[in-house]
Structure formats: C-alpha cells, structure tokens
Amino acid sequence: MSLFIGVDVGGTKVLAAAVSTSGRLVRTARRETPDRNEDPMVVEDALTDAVHAVAGSRRVDGVGIAAAGFVDAAGERVMFAPHLPFRGEEVRARLMERWDTTVMLDNDANCTARAEVTYGAARGATDAVVITLGTGIGGAVVIGGRVHRGRNGMAGEFGHMQVVPQGRACECGGVGCWEQYCSGNALARAARARLGEAPTLLEQACDGDPDLLTGPMVTSAAEQGDQLALAAFEEIGSWLGVGTANLVAAFDPDVVVVGGGVCDAGDLLLGPARHALSTSLVGVGHRVVPPVLRATLGPSAGAVGAASMVRIAVQDHPRVFRTSGTRARARLRAARGTSRRR
Amino acid sequence: MSLFIGVDVGGTKVLAAAVSTSGRLVRTARRETPDRNEDPMVVEDALTDAVHAVAGSRRVDGVGIAAAGFVDAAGERVMFAPHLPFRGEEVRARLMERWDTTVMLDNDANCTARAEVTYGAARGATDAVVITLGTGIGGAVVIGGRVHRGRNGMAGEFGHMQVVPQGRACECGGVGCWEQYCSGNALARAARARLGEAPTLLEQACDGDPDLLTGPMVTSAAEQGDQLALAAFEEIGSWLGVGTANLVAAFDPDVVVVGGGVCDAGDLLLGPARHALSTSLVGVGHRVVPPVLRATLGPSAGAVGAASMVRIAVQDHPRVFRTSGTRARARLRAARGTSRRR
Structure with a gap:
C-alpha cells in the first residue's frame, strides 16, 4: 500500500500525518515550529523528524507540505512567512533531496481548500x-475542481481586500483590509x-483585563447566550457576509466554505453572514445564492489537503513528477556546484 | 472559407460583424436596439436583419451573440437585461432554429474579454x-485562457462589489458598489x-447646467489640461486602482485590461489607477504586480469576441455543437407542443 504524508507547518506547530485515500489520518506526529529567527535548516530538521516519526521504516511515496x-x-x-524563518529558499528541492521522495509545496489555505473539496464540505463542487x-x-479559489494559484502563487489573499476606505491599519501596510473587520483578532x-x-x-473570562480577551473566550461566552459576545459575532458575521458577497459577485461559485478557529461558533457566526450575503449580493432574484457551509475537516485540513x-500528482502524472523531481535535484546540485566554485 | 458572425446587442444599438480568423472585421451592419418594452421577437427580428445584411447569400457557420x-x-x-426586452426566453434555441446554424450566447463583458485575450491587450495571458x-x-475573469462564467453565468460582476460601507445607493439595490465610484456616471x-x-x-461644455455634464465632456476637457477634469480623473482612477487591487489579491492574474468609453482618456485614467494599485496591493515586495493595460479592440470587442x-466551439467540438443544437431545437419544439396542448 502506498504511503502519502501531509505536513502542516503553522506558526506554532508542525503536524505530519499519513493520510489514507479516503482522507483519514492514519498516523500523526506533532512538533513545535522553531522560532522564525532560527536558521531555515532547523525547521527542515523538525519537518524531517516529524515525517520520520510518521513513516517509521516504510517507504514514503510522497510528502505534501x-x-x-x-x-x-x-x-x-516559501517566499515570505510572518512566523517562519523561510525567505525564498528552495524548500521543495532541498527536502526532496534529503528525503529521496516526491515533495510538493503549497500554502496552508490552498491545502485546506483541497481537503474540503476532496473530502469535506465542498465535496463534489x-x-x-x-x-x-x-x-x-x-483564502483559496477553486475553479473547475482545482485550486487556482495565480501568477505569483498568491491568489486567494482575500483578507487584504479593502472593505473600508481610510479604515483600520493592517499589518500588511494597507488600510481597511477585510481581516481587520472579520477574523479572530477582529x-x-x-x-x-x-x-x-x-x-x-467576558469580564470574568479576561480577569477584568480587556487586553487578555481572546476569540475563544468570546465563542465560549456566545455559546452560553452572552448578549455582548453574541453582538460581537453579529458584527463579525455581517462583515463575513459582505466580503463573501464581493467574492461571489466576482467568482459566482457553487459553494462557500468557512473554516478556521472562529468558525467553531458555527451558526452564531454563519447565521449573520448568510443574512448579510443575501442582502448584499447583486442579482439575488436572478441567481442561485451559494450555500455558506462550515468546513468539516477541522485543524488537520491543511495536512490532509x-x-x-x-x-x-504522483498517481496521475508519475512521469512528470519523477522528471521534475530529478530536474529540481539537478538544479539544486548545479547551484551548489556553482557556489562551491565561487 | 468559413463565415462566423459576432453580434453585439447593446442597450442602444446592435452591431453584427463577419470576423476573420485574425479578429478583423470583414463586414459589418448596425441596427437600433428596439425599446425594452417591445416584444422580445422584435429584437430577434433586428438581429436577424443585421445577420442577413452581413451574410448576404453566403452560408453562415456560426453566430455568437x-x-x-x-x-x-x-x-x-438572457435572464435579465436592464435595457433589453429579454426575460428568460430561450434566445439561443430560438435563433438557432430561425437561422439554421450554430448559435452561442454570452454576456458582452465576457465576449469583450475573449476578444482581448485572443487578439488584444491580454493576448497570450x-x-x-x-x-x-x-x-x-x-467585468470578466479569464482563468487558464478561458472565461470563467460561474454557477449562474454571473461571474465578473465586479461593479457590485462593495467598496464603501453605507456608501452611495446603487441601481442594483445595494449600497457602496464599486461602480458608484468608478464608471462613466461616477x-x-x-x-x-x-x-x-x-x-x-466644463462650465461651457454643459451650457452651465451641471445635469447635462457627461463622461465624454470630462474626457475632452481633461485632454485639454483642464485641472478640474483632471482632478475628476484622479478620483475615478484611484478608485479603479483600489478595486483592481482587491481583484488582484483574490485572482493574482497575469494582466489587468481596462476597456470601455471611460478608457478613452488613456493614462489620465490609468496613471492614477496604477499608482493606487501599487500602494493598495498586498505583498507588493514579494510579487510581480500585473500590468494595467488599456483594451485595444474598442467598441467592436464584444462582436469580435x-x-x-x-x-x-464549432471548430474544436463540431460534434458536441451539432448535438447540442439538435437537442436545443428538440427541447424548444417539445415546449411549444406543450403550450399548444394547454
């Protein structure tokens, strides 16, 4: 039986999982993500350690990251990552050489989308x-069953679409970005x-210190019927609906799937979102409004995808991937040869 | 030699054109678009008249609308059109039966995009x-060289993405829609x-009556260096750049093409747009920012596309299109039979 491993490299932890053809986690390993100021090699060591823990003595047919x-x-x-040490290193080729198997790399939101489309809430879309x-x-865009990655591999950066002119400052350098109004922080x-x-x-949950208030505290309070927490979800959910209406106007998808920790609140979040979508979306009387569904695969979706x-990739295009693996390794060796000659 | 005709059905006029394989207009005919309160059959008569004028006695291999x-x-x-009498009639099947040739139908923005991708500013993208x-x-979205139409055929409705919360009321029923800030009317x-x-x-151009002021008057004044007209273009162009940044964040395309009458002002419009794009777009330091190009095919782009x-369609999939034509006609006859029996 073939062995394919997915590895999710998040800001705080690494999750490696052997995943069955039906999307089930067969075996997992967790490691801490090294600090972003470490050498990239330290992250690669952590990934290697996690992959070995999952694989044991078995031959690995491919690893997706x-x-x-x-x-x-x-x-x-990985060109840039706010919480990882990577700054443009050829991660895929390096790990392919180190692990001697096919390695593929994409960002976590795209992998989550693959999981949800293949096994989860968007199955069949x-x-x-x-x-x-x-x-x-x-965010991720799926067109014709495939993730659309774009010219720079940066499609799906929905969080930085501007929804408020001269709005709140965003870490990206912009202002009024959607994620400033609709996210765990928001x-x-x-x-x-x-x-x-x-x-x-919430007063008690944060010990009277508003700065200690977190998204999960608000979710817990809202689930207990706390009116103030429910009002916060109403606000965030409405922003979710308005932004979703913008995306639906542009893409006209079959389905919208919402995942991530904030989604643990379920309909407390998605109810207001669906309402705002149905009132904001253009041409509601002339179209099928897509369902807004909660993601079903939870925090392991990235590894599964x-x-x-x-x-x-390996099963549909074995020759292509063998070729491209060899080419990537050859490129890497050539680059090293060049730097040695310097 | 084969004869393919494109027909652009706009709010005020119909343009039919025999188009060469290189996108050249070989022969054209223009008609007035009948009033939206007329019977849909009157529009079909106008289209038929224009197509016959272009075809003469030659056999037509296909008509795109x-x-x-x-x-x-x-x-x-055509499910709904603000300026046409169509309200869900099976236009394609009816015209296919009437003209006895393959007919295909799409909205004008999607056809314009096909023309620009095949022959124009986005060629090769x-x-x-x-x-x-x-x-x-x-608006239109081109992914993998093909127009993405979406579940309802309504992808690309960029004009109704909300850019200002509680902003200007829009004819669509929404508020703060992009086209309220960035269009000929805007x-x-x-x-x-x-x-x-x-x-x-502009005072003189509109005879002192601000209500008579039009987009083309502003373009003409701006081209003569009129500061007030230039400031209006600065405003519209900046909105164009902000909305474009949102679309680029979501799609990460190779190129952005801007057409339509407002674009006659060229860089007076696109200069401010490019500036706003480069300051609003997420991750500018880590990506290739797509060029914002002026459409090259002008008002005949819809017919060409x-x-x-x-x-x-006919050349790549002749059997599919013959089959679907037959089916569409059969469906139409069945529907007529049913209504006669009532």
Whole structure:
C-alpha cells in the first residue's frame, strides 16, 4: 500500500500525518515550529523528524507540505512567512533531496481548500471559495475542481481586500483590509469595544483585563447566550457576509466554505453572514445564492489537503513528477556546484 | 472559407460583424436596439436583419451573440437585461432554429474579454481580469485562457462589489458598489461635484447646467489640461486602482485590461489607477504586480469576441455543437407542443 504524508507547518506547530485515500489520518506526529529567527535548516530538521516519526521504516511515496506563508507560483519556495524563518529558499528541492521522495509545496489555505473539496464540505463542487478565519483571513479559489494559484502563487489573499476606505491599519501596510473587520483578532476587538455596555461573562473570562480577551473566550461566552459576545459575532458575521458577497459577485461559485478557529461558533457566526450575503449580493432574484457551509475537516485540513495534493500528482502524472523531481535535484546540485566554485 | 458572425446587442444599438480568423472585421451592419418594452421577437427580428445584411447569400457557420445582460450558466437565455426586452426566453434555441446554424450566447463583458485575450491587450495571458468602464462596470475573469462564467453565468460582476460601507445607493439595490465610484456616471458626478471650485472648460461644455455634464465632456476637457477634469480623473482612477487591487489579491492574474468609453482618456485614467494599485496591493515586495493595460479592440470587442467564441466551439467540438443544437431545437419544439396542448 502506498504511503502519502501531509505536513502542516503553522506558526506554532508542525503536524505530519499519513493520510489514507479516503482522507483519514492514519498516523500523526506533532512538533513545535522553531522560532522564525532560527536558521531555515532547523525547521527542515523538525519537518524531517516529524515525517520520520510518521513513516517509521516504510517507504514514503510522497510528502505534501502546507506552509503558513507565500509559496511561489512554481511551488518551489516559501517566499515570505510572518512566523517562519523561510525567505525564498528552495524548500521543495532541498527536502526532496534529503528525503529521496516526491515533495510538493503549497500554502496552508490552498491545502485546506483541497481537503474540503476532496473530502469535506465542498465535496463534489466544481467552483468553490474557501475562507479560513483564524488570527487573520486565509483564502483559496477553486475553479473547475482545482485550486487556482495565480501568477505569483498568491491568489486567494482575500483578507487584504479593502472593505473600508481610510479604515483600520493592517499589518500588511494597507488600510481597511477585510481581516481587520472579520477574523479572530477582529472578534476579540469587537467584544473588547463593547465591554461596559452590559453585564457579560467576558469580564470574568479576561480577569477584568480587556487586553487578555481572546476569540475563544468570546465563542465560549456566545455559546452560553452572552448578549455582548453574541453582538460581537453579529458584527463579525455581517462583515463575513459582505466580503463573501464581493467574492461571489466576482467568482459566482457553487459553494462557500468557512473554516478556521472562529468558525467553531458555527451558526452564531454563519447565521449573520448568510443574512448579510443575501442582502448584499447583486442579482439575488436572478441567481442561485451559494450555500455558506462550515468546513468539516477541522485543524488537520491543511495536512490532509497537502497529502491529497501529492497523492494526486504522483498517481496521475508519475512521469512528470519523477522528471521534475530529478530536474529540481539537478538544479539544486548545479547551484551548489556553482557556489562551491565561487 | 468559413463565415462566423459576432453580434453585439447593446442597450442602444446592435452591431453584427463577419470576423476573420485574425479578429478583423470583414463586414459589418448596425441596427437600433428596439425599446425594452417591445416584444422580445422584435429584437430577434433586428438581429436577424443585421445577420442577413452581413451574410448576404453566403452560408453562415456560426453566430455568437454578446448581450448586455445576465446570460444563464448554460448560455441559453438572457435572464435579465436592464435595457433589453429579454426575460428568460430561450434566445439561443430560438435563433438557432430561425437561422439554421450554430448559435452561442454570452454576456458582452465576457465576449469583450475573449476578444482581448485572443487578439488584444491580454493576448497570450493565461489568467486575466478584464474591466469595462462604461455607464457602470462590466467585468470578466479569464482563468487558464478561458472565461470563467460561474454557477449562474454571473461571474465578473465586479461593479457590485462593495467598496464603501453605507456608501452611495446603487441601481442594483445595494449600497457602496464599486461602480458608484468608478464608471462613466461616477466620472461625470465627480466633475459635477467640483464645479465652482475653479475655472473650468466644463462650465461651457454643459451650457452651465451641471445635469447635462457627461463622461465624454470630462474626457475632452481633461485632454485639454483642464485641472478640474483632471482632478475628476484622479478620483475615478484611484478608485479603479483600489478595486483592481482587491481583484488582484483574490485572482493574482497575469494582466489587468481596462476597456470601455471611460478608457478613452488613456493614462489620465490609468496613471492614477496604477499608482493606487501599487500602494493598495498586498505583498507588493514579494510579487510581480500585473500590468494595467488599456483594451485595444474598442467598441467592436464584444462582436469580435462573440464570433471568436462560436468559431472556437464549432471548430474544436463540431460534434458536441451539432448535438447540442439538435437537442436545443428538440427541447424548444417539445415546449411549444406543450403550450399548444394547454
């Protein structure tokens, strides 16, 4: 039986998983993500350690890597990642040489979308928009059943679409970005801004210090019926619906899938989002409005999608991938030869 | 030699054109578009008249129709059009029966995009975003060299993406839609709002009546260096850049093409747009920013793209199109039989 492994490299932890053809996690290993100021080689060591822990003594047919950062159009490098040490290294070729197997690389949101389209909420959809609400917003565009990566591999950066002119400053350098109004951080901010308006469980949850308020605290309070927390979800959910309406106007997908930690609140988030979508979307009387569904694969979706990506590539195009692996290794050796000669 | 005809059905006029394999207009005919309150049959008569005028006595291999309205996902019906009498009639099947040739139907923005990708500014691009600035905004998404139409055939409705919360009311029923800030109408409004601020050629152009001010008057004044008109273009161009940055964040295309009448001003419009794109777009330091190019095919792009659409379909898939034509006619006859029996 073949063995395909997916590895999700997040800002805080690495999850490696052997994934079955039906998308089931057969065996997993977790490691801490090394600090972003470490040498990239330290991250590669952690990945290697996790992959070996999952593989044991078995031959690995392919490893897919889902990285929390910008992956280039060719799927060779992590160009930039706020929480990882990579800055344009040829990660794919290096790991392919080190592991002697086919390796594929993409960003985590794209891998999550692959998992949801293949095994999850978007199964069977031709065109889908996948939105991941965590600290910020991750996103992916699926067209004709395939993830659309774009010229730079940067398609799906929905979180940095401007929704408010001269709005809140964003870490990206822009202003008024969607993720400043709709994300885990935005949820905590929305609740914080309401403290004192009414009695709330959140006062106790954060020990009276608004700065300690987190998204999960707001979710927990909202699930207990806390009015202030529910109002925060109403605000974030409405922003989710408005931004989704913009994406649906542009792509007209079959389905919209929403994942990420903020989505643990389920309909407390998606209810207001669906309402705002149906009131904001153009031509509602002349179209099928796509369902807005909660992602079903949870935090392992990135690893599952990464494994699926490499499985499909190797099985559908074995010659291409053997060739490109060899080429990538040859390129790497040539580059090293060059630098030795310098 | 084969004869493929493209027909652009706009709000005021019909343009039919025999189009060569290189995208050249070989022969054209123009007709007035009948009033939207007429019977749909009157529009079909006008189209028939124009197609016959172009074809003469020659056999027609296929007719592509570019309609200013929502065309359904199957390309069979014009579901709704603000300036045409169509309301869901099976236009394609009816005209195929009437003309006894292959007929294909899509909306005008999608046909314009096909023309620009095949013969125009986006030639050779894999992925493109095409924006048409007329009275409002038309748009199209090209992925992998093909127009992405979406579940309802309504992809590319960029003009109704919200850019200002609680912003200007839009004819679509929404508020803050992009086309309220960036279009021919928005250009005239921007100039109107500035009247009196400084001496301007526009006072004379509109005979002192601001309500008579049009986009072309503003373009003409700007081309003569009129500061007030230039400021209006600066405003519209900046909005063009901000909205384009949103689309590029989502799609990451190779190129952005801007067409439509407002684009006659060239760099007076595109200069501010490129500037706003480069300051608004996420990850500018880590990506190739796509060029923002002026469309090259002008007002006949819709007809050229419609002809190209049907030419490619018939030549690449002759059996499919013969089959689907027969089926469409059979469906139509069955429907008529049913209505007769009522």
